[in-house]
Amino acid sequence: xxxxxxxxxxxxxxxxxxxxxxxxxxxxxxxxxxxxxxxxxxxxxxxxxxxxxxxxxxxxxxxxxxxxxxxxxxxxxxxxxxxxxxxxxxxxxxxxxxxxxxxxxxxxxxxxxxxxxxxxxxxxxxxxxxxxxxxxxxxxxxxxxxxxxxxxxxxxxxxxxxxxxxxxxxxxxxxxxxxxxxxxxxxxxxxxxxxxxxxxxxxxxxxxxxxxxxxxxxxxxxxxxxxxxxxxxxxx
Amino acid sequence: xxxxxxxxxxxxxxxxxxxxxxxxxxxxxxxxxxxxxxxxxxxxxxxxxxxxxxxxxxxxxxxxxxxxxxxxxxxxxxxxxxxxxxxxxxxxxxxxxxxxxxxxxxxxxxxxxxxxxxxxxxxxxxxxxxxxxxxxxxxxxxxxxxxxxxxxxxxxxxxxxxxxxxxxxxxxxxxxxxxxxxxxxxxxxxxxxxxxxxxxxxxxxxxxxxxxxxxxxxxxxxxxxxxxxxxxxxxxxxxxxxxxxxxxxxxxxxxxxxxxxxxxxxxxxxxxxxxxxxxxxxxxxxxxxxxxxxxxxxxxxxxxxxxxxxxxxxxxxxxxxxxxxxxxxxxxxxxxxxxxxxxxxxxxxxxxxxxxxxxxxxxxxxxxxxxxxxxxxxxxxxxxxxxxxxxxxxxxxxxxxxxxxxxxxxxxxxxxxxxxxxxxxxxxxxxxxxxxxxxxxxxxxxxxxxxxxxxxxxxxxxxxxxxxxxxxxxxxxxxxxxxxxxxxxxxxxxxxxxxxxxxxxxxxxxxxxxxxxxxxxxxxxxxxxxxxxxxxxxxxxxxxxxxxxxxxxxxxxxxxxxxxxxxxxxxxxxx
Numbered sequence: 012x013x014x015x016x017x018x019x020x021x022x023x024x025x026x027x028x029x030x031x032x033x034x035x036x037x038x039x040x041x042x043x044x045x046x047x048x049x050x051x052x053x054x055x056x057x058x059x060x061x062x063x064x065x066x067x068x069x070x071x072x073x074x075x076x077x078x079x080x081x082x083x084x085x086x087x088x089x090x091x092x093x094x095x096x097x098x099x100x101x102x103x104x105x106x107x108x109x110x111x112x113x114x115x116x117x118x119x120x121x122x123x124x125x126x127x128x129x130x131x132x133x134x135x136x137x138x139x140x141x142x143x144x145x146x147x148x149x150x151x152x153x154x155x156x157x158x159x160x161x162x163x164x165x166x167x168x169x170x171x172x173x174x175x176x177x178x179x180x181x182x183x184x185x186x187x188x189x190x191x192x193x194x195x196x197x198x199x200x201x202x203x204x205x206x207x208x209x210x211x212x213x214x215x216x217x218x219x220x221x222x223x224x225x226x227x228x229x230x231x232x233x234x235x236x237x238x239x240x241x242x243x244x245x246x247x
Numbered sequence: 248x249x250x251x252x253x254x255x256x257x258x259x260x261x262x263x264x265x266x267x268x269x270x271x272x273x274x275x276x277x278x279x280x281x282x283x284x285x286x287x288x289x290x291x292x293x294x295x296x297x298x299x300x301x302x303x304x305x306x307x308x309x310x311x312x313x314x315x316x317x318x319x320x321x322x323x324x325x326x327x328x329x330x331x332x333x334x335x336x337x338x339x340x341x342x343x344x345x346x347x348x349x350x351x352x353x354x355x356x357x358x359x360x361x362x363x364x365x366x367x368x369x370x371x372x373x374x375x376x377x378x379x380x381x382x383x384x385x386x387x388x389x390x391x392x393x394x395x396x397x398x399x400x401x402x403x404x405x406x407x408x409x410x411x412x413x414x415x416x417x418x419x420x421x422x423x424x425x426x427x428x429x430x431x432x433x434x435x436x437x438x439x440x441x442x443x444x445x446x447x448x449x450x451x452x453x454x455x456x457x458x459x460x461x462x463x464x465x466x467x468x469x470x471x472x473x474x475x476x477x478x479x480x481x482x483x484x485x486x487x488x489x490x491x492x493x494x495x496x497x498x499x500x501x502x503x504x505x506x507x508x509x510x511x512x513x514x515x516x517x518x519x520x521x522x523x524x525x526x527x528x529x530x531x532x533x534x535x536x537x538x539x540x541x542x543x544x545x546x547x548x549x550x551x552x553x554x555x556x557x558x559x560x561x562x563x564x565x566x567x568x569x570x571x572x573x574x575x576x577x578x579x580x581x582x583x584x585x586x587x588x589x590x591x592x593x594x595x596x597x598x599x600x601x602x603x604x605x606x607x608x609x610x611x612x613x614x615x616x617x618x619x620x621x622x623x624x625x626x627x628x629x630x631x632x633x634x635x636x637x638x639x640x641x642x643x644x645x646x647x648x649x650x651x652x653x654x655x656x657x658x659x660x661x662x663x664x665x666x667x668x669x670x671x672x673x674x675x676x677x678x679x680x681x682x683x684x685x686x687x688x689x690x691x692x693x694x695x696x697x698x699x700x701x702x703x704x705x706x707x708x709x710x711x712x713x714x715x716x717x718x719x720x721x722x723x724x725x726x727x728x729x730x731x732x733x734x735x736x737x738x739x740x741x742x743x744x745x746x747x748x749x750x751x752x753x754x755x756x757x758x759x760x761x762x763x764x765x766x767x768x769x770x771x772x773x774x775x776x777x778x779x780x781x782x783x784x785x786x787x788x789x790x791x792x793x794x795x796x797x798x799x800x801x802x803x804x805x806x807x808x809x810x811x812x813x814x815x816x817x818x819x820x821x822x
Contacts, residue, residue, distance in 0.1 A: 025814070026694075026695045026696075026697075028692065028694055028695040029691075029695045029811070029815075032690065032695075033818065034397065035348070035397060035398055036348060036397060036398040036399060036690075037396075037397030037398050037399030037400055038399065038818050038819065039818070042259065042260055044260070049260075061821065062814070062817045062818050062821065063814075063817060064814060064817075064818075
């Protein structure tokens with residue numbers, strides 16, 4: 012097999028300088044011709060195993076790559092919200108009733124899954140309320156159910172009447188953001204983006220007006236743009 | 248045509264050798280053994296001819312200047328023509344093996360041969376073995392370079408060259424093998440031992456081809472009693488004392504001669520003159536001295552006990568005058584002569600004190616003395632044992648031989664922690680035996696350990712901006728760089744800003760250069776890892792910035808060092 016030194020070094024997860032030195036010192040079963048390394052894949056794999064080094068003949072480490080890309084470009088809040096949709100006039104008395112009504116509205120979910128999800132949401136509410144104040148609550152399961160959703164989504168529910176939600180500021184809640192993510196990372200990402208929006212007084216009073224879908228999405232898009240700008244500024 | 252030549256030129260790339268190069272090393276080892284055996288034979292032959300040629304002049308009154316002329320010429324040759332330092336060359340071989348993967352210059356393969364031939368042939372007290380070892384090693388190294396072999400293979404071939412040379416000059420293949428492993432390579436592994444054994448055989452065969460299968464020193468039958476074995480303990484102490492004396496004398500002489508305001512060849516001439524004057528009174532101290540050894544082993548050495556005892560001191564003095572003042576040659580042969588003098592003195596002393604005991608003849612004690620001196624001087628007991636066993640062919644002396652060799656090595660080791668060959672290297676911190684901490688640290692470079700995941704910040708950044716950087720970063724260290732010329736200014740550790748993290752008022756009032764640490768210990772890109780670790784240990788640091796041309800290039804941390812050190816150790820220890 013013939014590869015260049017950089018490739019070999021990457022697959023061994025070592026700096027190229029080390030691999031080059033090992034070849035020169037004759038410690039590794041690789042022959043070098045110019046910048047190319049010639050080796051027998053099986054022999055090198057065996058050697059690496061014997062020396063507790065990792066060597067994969069396939070290009071790079073696929074797990075790592077997806078993880079990195081996953082962390083790199085998360086979904087935007089807007090697309091998650093569009094996936095989750097907006098629902099109006101949710102009725103119910105008390106936490107359990109509104110959540111039951113809300114989960115019932117969720118699209119693309121089979122009945123048994125909805126039952127499981129509702130249980131999980133109530134379990135989380137039992138721990139501490141997700142009512143974060145200003146009449147807003149963010150119900151979400153404690154562990155991220157990868158079998159329920161494949162893509163992160165945020166569903167918005169406007170309640171018909173404010174409900175006592177045991178929120179931290181004791182105010183009744185009139186808006187629910189239901190967060191569902193396949194993994195913890197995207198959950199935290201969405202949570203931090205959403206909390207950026209709801210911290211803003213303007214956004215809260217905008218929510219109080221129970222906006223239609225389109226103006227609501229536009230507002231969210233505006234806020235995300237602001238957030239992106241701030242983050243872009245940091246990385247500069 | 249060119250293609251065929253290229254294929255021959257890179258045998259390491261042939262398919263049969265690619266996975267396992269043992270066969271290749273054995274084949275090339277044979278070539279190396281033959282070449283170094285030839286070199287050894289050549290030196291031996293020219294020494295004998297030079298002795299014959301100079302023999303008529305030895306009795307003239309001005310003969311004492313002969314060693315001076317020889318030593319001066321050898322010194323001039325080394326200094327002016329081939330541009331190499333004086334000395335016997337074994338430390339150079341060991342250093343090149345441990346540090347440069349056995350890389351040696353081509354000229355080393357003949358320079359010491361000529362220089363030592365001039366020194367010894369003219370009467371200087373030195374031996375031809377060490378120069379031959381250097382030549383053999385250089386031959387092995389250059390053949391390896393010709394075939395474009397890697398460091399490990401080249402080291403094996405340097406060992407092959409040394410073994411072939413010793414095997415040829417003493418006609419002692421086993422001792423040669425043991426010497427190459429014990430002294431030159433410093434490790435015992437099957438990868439080395441097979442080619443080296445083959446090379447020893449080749450070297451010994453060359454010597455037998457030209458000179459016949461003769462043992463250097465033949466002997467008579469010995470009948471060793473229990474009392475002789477007991478007596479060998481005393482001999483071990485004496486030989487150890489003689490080795491220590493020789494080692495220290497050589498060193499002292501080197502120190503004294505360096506203070507003399509003279510060119511190097513002038514010093515060699517002075518030393519040679521002194522040896523020549525000494526030789527007027529005790530001609531046995533001149534040259535390699537094998538004739539004296541032969542006489543002593545035969546039990547035919549005529550002079551009385553006082554002369555022999557003085558002979559020990561005189562030979563030590565002559566050897567240190569020759570080698571310490573700039574002559575060229577080894578200490579192998581002088582050590583053998585001194586050893587046999589010591590042995591004979593001890594035997595005669597015993598016979599004087601306890602005349603009623605039927606001691607074995609003095610030839611046997613001469614042999615034991617030689618083994619004791621070689622073992623003590625080189626601190627290589629196996630080499631001493633096998634050499635004496637082989638060059639005399641007497642298995643009967645094995646028991647006292649083991650006692651004398653082992654004990655002499657032990658005693659010498661407690662007085663001189665490093666052997667004669669290694670002492671200079673140890674003092675310069677250049678002794679890097681395989682599979683040791685020093686070797687692993689010397690092989691790893693700062694460049695290979697760089698961590699480049701640090702985010703660089705600017706000195707006029709506000710704390711607020713800096714907090715954003717902190718949010719992004721995975722590290723606790725932030726190097727600060729000058730905006731204009733990119734020079735490294737200092738470091739910020741996360742601890743430096745920890746008190747202000749939650750104080751938002753300070754976000755817009757504090758600048759980065761107000762919190763940065765400007766007095767940071769830094770590492771240069773080409774620093775030795777040993778020094779870097781020493782610095783870290785001394786100051787209790789776990790990470791240090793690496794600077795090149797005043798610019799920050801990365802961090803080096805103990806965590807990465809441990810990780811890579813372990814990998815390196817695993818790769819180096821399991822061959």
